[in-house]
Amino acid sequence: MPHITVDCPRRLAGLFDLSAFTAELHPMVLAGSSSAGTCKTLFREATETHVAHRHGSEALFVHVEVGLLPGRSDGLKARLSENILGLLESHVRKATTDDVVCSVEVRDLAGSYRLRTL
Secondary structure: OOEEEEEEEHHHHOOOOHHHHHHHHHHHHHHHHOOOOOOEEEEEEEOOOOEOOEOHHHOOEEEEEEEEOOOOOHHHHHHHHHHHHHHHHHHHHHHOOOOOEEEEEEEEOOOOOOOOOO
């Protein structure tokens, strides 16, 4: 059930080991959310990012969003966000020494959420 999206700038995507990241991320999300579902992760490579006064290829910004079925407390979602942020930071640091802005949001999936395996 957890839906995970990772937005990563093109310049970092080639350096960032996404497979290693998800190998640690998926069990963390399942355990931290008490979910029995299957994590699904979508990586989106951003052609350009903007952070404050830095633009284009100078700005490195990575955002992870985790969508869960409703029912988890805000405290649980905040703890999971912090844990994911720590994991993300450790993997980004292995990939680059550049300044990188990292963020994580754990949110409820909308009531209209549906999933089907074809």
